[in-house]
Amino acid sequence: MTNMTSEEELDLDDVTAQPTQLELDDTCTVELGGQRFDLVALAMIGQHYDGISRAKVQQWIEDGTCLLNGETSRSKQKVYAGDQLTLKVTLAAEGDWVAQDIPLTIVYEDEHLLVIDKPAGMVVHPAPGHPDGTLVNAVLHHSEAQRLLPRAGIVHRLDKDTSGLMVVAKTLLAQSSLIEQLRTRSMGRHYYAICKGVPISAGKVDAPIGRDPAHRQRMGVVGGGKPAVTHYRVITRHHYCAELMLKLESGRTHQIRVHMQHAGFALVGDPLYVKMRGSWLRGMDSVLKQTLNDFPRQALHATELNLIHPATEEPMSWTSALPDDLVALQKALEASDKAAKLASQIQ
Structure with missing residues (x-):
């Protein structure tokens, strides 16, 4: 598979300033x-x-x-x-965005780049309904010079409840280079996810994505949507779920979430695209069922980032460890597997 763009990046033909x-x-x-x-x-x-x-x-x-x-x-x-x-x-214009002292987990920084490990629950940039408290507000506090760049240097985004690695440009040179790397798919992004159900060892979803005409807050596989391709690979199988690694050939809004739901393997905890009921739950022990039902966000994490440094042209790579909530979910799945195996041996 080729290097691919981020699951939640802005569509490159839609990168325009938020209307005032x-x-x-x-x-x-x-x-x-x-x-x-x-x-x-x-x-x-x-x-x-x-x-x-x-x-x-x-x-x-x-x-x-x-x-x-x-x-x-x-x-x-x-x-x-x-x-x-x-x-x-x-609406608040970009120049009106305020700097706020919000903690950032910075995994790399130089005069051109800022690589951040975004926590779940953080919105990337101000928008209607989220005027502040965002990653952009935090970045402006970290470096007021970011205000001189379009979108404060943001070139891609992660959804509010998706955690993991993001790169922010600190210069116009870097911003131009990163946008071009996204356009040509030379910036690599790897995602970790936990889905309901167990797919075959690997697969591809090739289906156009656009706004769901019946639910305007959701995206969907729709005729006339923008082309989108998602590749996935199973890394661990459980009785009721699977752990996946994913790459994309495109960067449509909610792409991984929409494509995996379309394939029949929606992400655990996804508030928009998963229904925690039906035959999938039959036979599941009550503890695991409760754990899955209570998981508060889509189980999706941007775990690896690869790019070419805008100034030195050196290849660079970073990884992000899974956050505590996903580790806890892993352990709950493993415990349920062990309990099921023990029960079958006793029988």
Whole structure:
């Protein structure tokens, strides 16, 4: 397999600054009609802008920023097909991003590069619903000079609840080089994941990804989506799950999560793409079942990063140990395997 781009990187043809004006002037469709104002507004806004929370929409409705048929209304007001929704709100521009003293785990730094081990739960850059407390805010505190670079030097991203390695450019030279490495797929990324079910030893998912028309907060395998290819390899088999290593030929939003769900092996803990029920759970001991149900995030970690140094042109590589929550999940799976083996021997 060739070197591949990161699972959560921005699509290279979509790398543009976050718009400073969020505007909506649209008519409620038949499919959305009959629901609460806040839910309809959330779905309609989500068709054009990512990262908007329901709480933020409710705030805009309450303060009169989001209107129904030109008038203020309440979040619980029913909306019907043909009703008009309007919204105009100013978003924080990149220059307005604030530096915040947020701890960073830095695994490498020189005058050109900053390599960070991102924890689960950290959003990468400010967006509607996440104006601060992000990795960008932390990077600006670490080095105020990052403000002089587009997106503060960010060239790719990891989803909020995906942990692992990210590289941030510290100069325009580095940023240009890293973007080109992403475009040509010469930057290598390896991902570790735990999925439900046990695939064959290795496989490939080749299916286009786009926004799910029925669930605007999700991506999906859709006709007319952008080409996407994911390669995966089983590294450890358990009775009910498997540990995987993955590489990508493309960098679509949620790509690993969408492709593995499409293949029938959704990632454990994924809040958007996995259903923790059905025949998969039959026969599972209650302790493991509870552990899997309680796992609070997608079991996905960017474990290795390879790139060419923008200035020296030397190949560089870093690895990241699995975080404690994934190690604990590994141990729970191993314990369940041992208990099942012992039970079969007794019988």
